[in-house]
Structure formats: C-alpha cells, structure tokens
Amino acid sequence: MDKSHNKKGGDPIENLYLNNSYLREQGCTITHVSADRRWISLDQTIIYPGGGGQPADQAKLLINEEWYQVVEIRRGQEDGISYKLDRPIVGDDQAAFIQIDWAFRYQNMRYHTLLHIISGYLYRKYHALVTSSGIMSDHARLEVEFQEDNVPSEFDPELITQNIQQLIKDDFPVTTATIDRNTLNEEDLIRTYTNLIPKSITNVRLVKIGDFDEQACAGTHVASTGEVGNFKFIQLKNKGRLKKRIKVQVL
Structure with missing residues (x-):
C-alpha cells in the first residue's frame, strides 16, 4: 500500500453509487495513506462526495476493527478522491468496510x-x-x-x-x-x-x-x-x- 498522500485527490476510484444508489455498506481496499495517517484513498466507494447541489454523504469506515468517521472529502484530478478521517488510522490492514448514514x-x-x-x-x-x-x-x-x-x-x-x-x-x-x-x-x-x-x-x-x-x-x-x-x-x-x-x- 502506498503511504504517500496525493494532494490532487488520490488515484481514480470506482464510484459504485453511480450504478446503485441503494448500496448502504460496501467492502473496499485502501490504496493510499497520508503521512499523518488521517487521509486515505480507496479503490471503490459508495460515498457520494457532494456536488451539483447535493451534500456529501455522512459515512464511516471500519478499519482494523475500529470505526472511523469521514470528516472531509477532497476531489482531485482524474477522478481521484481522498477521505479525511476523524483520527489517524492504526495498523496497516488494506481492507476496509464503508457504511453510510442511510436516512441522510x-x-x-x-x-x-x-x-x-x-x-x-x-x-x-x-x-x-x-x-x-x-x-x-x-x-x-x-x-x-x-x-x-x-x-x-x-x-x-x-x-x-x-x-x-x-x-x-x-x-x-x-x-x-x-x-x-x-x-x-x-x-x-x-x-x-x-x-x-x-x-x-x-x-x-x-x-x-x-x-x-x-x-x-x-x-x-x-x-x-x-x-x-x-x-x-x-x-x-x-x-x-x-x-x-x-x-x-x-x-
């Protein structure tokens, strides 16, 4: 896993919500982690990042058996998106699990x-x-x-x-x-x-x-x-x- 944070917004990501707005939970893989371990990039996502007048989703990720709240989303070039977490992640597990606030x-x-x-x-x-x-x-x-x-x-x-x-x-x-x-x-x-x-x-x-x-x-x-x-x-x-x-x- 590349631990360098791409300030342009990470690698291209597969936006699963474009084909299915009803996905509430989804597994994914962490592809980048920033030096301070608060910004991450993912290979795929169900989190709507905001835009076109619609607010970004409220979401959390399960990483190494701990839940982390997404507090900021940054769009980059070439379809890249980075997610800022409420605290630095612990461990080097690449696997993650997304859960969005479905009512919102x-x-x-x-x-x-x-x-x-x-x-x-x-x-x-x-x-x-x-x-x-x-x-x-x-x-x-x-x-x-x-x-x-x-x-x-x-x-x-x-x-x-x-x-x-x-x-x-x-x-x-x-x-x-x-x-x-x-x-x-x-x-x-x-x-x-x-x-x-x-x-x-x-x-x-x-x-x-x-x-x-x-x-x-x-x-x-x-x-x-x-x-x-x-x-x-x-x-x-x-x-x-x-x-x-x-x-x-x-x-």
Missing part, C-alpha cells in the same frame, strides 16, 4: 429526484432553465430562469404542486445512461442541469425519468418517482423579472 442519503435521494421532476416540468412547460440548486437539512431550493418570450404571467404554487404530485404518483422509473457530451447537442437532449456541467467533462451521465424528462446529473436518485412521496412549496420568490427562487420540503 435517502432523504437526499428523494430531494434530488424531486428537483429533477420540478425542473423538468418547468422546462417542458416554460423552457425555463435551472441556474443553481441546493439541498439543505429540511428543504431544497432551485433558482430558475425563464425565457424572455415565455415568462408566466401567473405562477400558482398550488396548481404546480398538483401537477408535479401527479407525476410523482405516476411512479415513473428513474434510470441512468452515459453518453458523449456532443450527443447532447446533436440529439437536442439538453435539459435544465446540463448547462451547469463544466465544459471539460466529455462523458455525461443522463438521468431519465420515464419518458417525461432527461437531465445530465452525477447525483443519487430514487428508483422511481413514487418514492419521492408528498412535498410542499415553502417559498416562491422573484429574483428579478426572469428569475424565481423556489423552496420545497418533502413530507
């Missing part, structure tokens, strides 16, 4: 999928684009920008809630696929989140909700819209003539 992760999955549904609905109805998003402990928010020629004269949260709640009730499957970024433009697949992806990223992961919506995203989601459950609008605020801030809460 699952709530974020519900919120993240809800934001996809809302942004997809607003895109289809108004061609509105999301400019930013975020998930907090008790709510989530979207910043939405409308087109100059398609600004709604009335924006009724109650009516929108009913329409989106029906999409949730329809229980559309949520699936993923990876395609070349250029294909997005060729096939007119650009959706609300695609405009937030750095231009340096060439392969894009698409999240598809039934035949209703398709967006680029690297986060975690529920398997079908029915798992989102009920929600409510808690804020609708104008941020200029073309922009609105939306805050929602899952129930």
Whole structure:
C-alpha cells in the first residue's frame, strides 16, 4: 500500500453509487495513506462526495476493527478522491468496510429526484432553465430562469404542486445512461442541469425519468418517482423579472 498522500485527490476510484444508489455498506481496499495517517484513498466507494447541489454523504469506515468517521472529502484530478478521517488510522490492514448514514442519503435521494421532476416540468412547460440548486437539512431550493418570450404571467404554487404530485404518483422509473457530451447537442437532449456541467467533462451521465424528462446529473436518485412521496412549496420568490427562487420540503 502506498503511504504517500496525493494532494490532487488520490488515484481514480470506482464510484459504485453511480450504478446503485441503494448500496448502504460496501467492502473496499485502501490504496493510499497520508503521512499523518488521517487521509486515505480507496479503490471503490459508495460515498457520494457532494456536488451539483447535493451534500456529501455522512459515512464511516471500519478499519482494523475500529470505526472511523469521514470528516472531509477532497476531489482531485482524474477522478481521484481522498477521505479525511476523524483520527489517524492504526495498523496497516488494506481492507476496509464503508457504511453510510442511510436516512441522510435517502432523504437526499428523494430531494434530488424531486428537483429533477420540478425542473423538468418547468422546462417542458416554460423552457425555463435551472441556474443553481441546493439541498439543505429540511428543504431544497432551485433558482430558475425563464425565457424572455415565455415568462408566466401567473405562477400558482398550488396548481404546480398538483401537477408535479401527479407525476410523482405516476411512479415513473428513474434510470441512468452515459453518453458523449456532443450527443447532447446533436440529439437536442439538453435539459435544465446540463448547462451547469463544466465544459471539460466529455462523458455525461443522463438521468431519465420515464419518458417525461432527461437531465445530465452525477447525483443519487430514487428508483422511481413514487418514492419521492408528498412535498410542499415553502417559498416562491422573484429574483428579478426572469428569475424565481423556489423552496420545497418533502413530507
């Protein structure tokens, strides 16, 4: 095991959560340990590192029969990720076992999928684009920008809630696929989140909700819209003539 810490974020890692958001526990191998023995790199992970408005997972690792809390996650170049532990690890065992806080992760999955549904609905109805998003402990928010020629004269949260709640009730499957970024433009697949992806990223992961919506995203989601459950609008605020801030809460 290489004990030198790579400040660029460690070796490339296999992100298992991209193909299965429901993994709660997973074995892995430690590939790097820092000199102070608090930073480690892994060969594979189920820990979502944060990004795209979704918080990083809360997680702990079992190493040499001791549990260590992950207190910081550092992204690097070439898909590298390093994890800072709450204290230096003891021993040289390369084997480790990851356990994530499932209640925290699952709530974020519900919120993240809800934001996809809302942004997809607003895109289809108004061609509105999301400019930013975020998930907090008790709510989530979207910043939405409308087109100059398609600004709604009335924006009724109650009516929108009913329409989106029906999409949730329809229980559309949520699936993923990876395609070349250029294909997005060729096939007119650009959706609300695609405009937030750095231009340096060439392969894009698409999240598809039934035949209703398709967006680029690297986060975690529920398997079908029915798992989102009920929600409510808690804020609708104008941020200029073309922009609105939306805050929602899952129930």
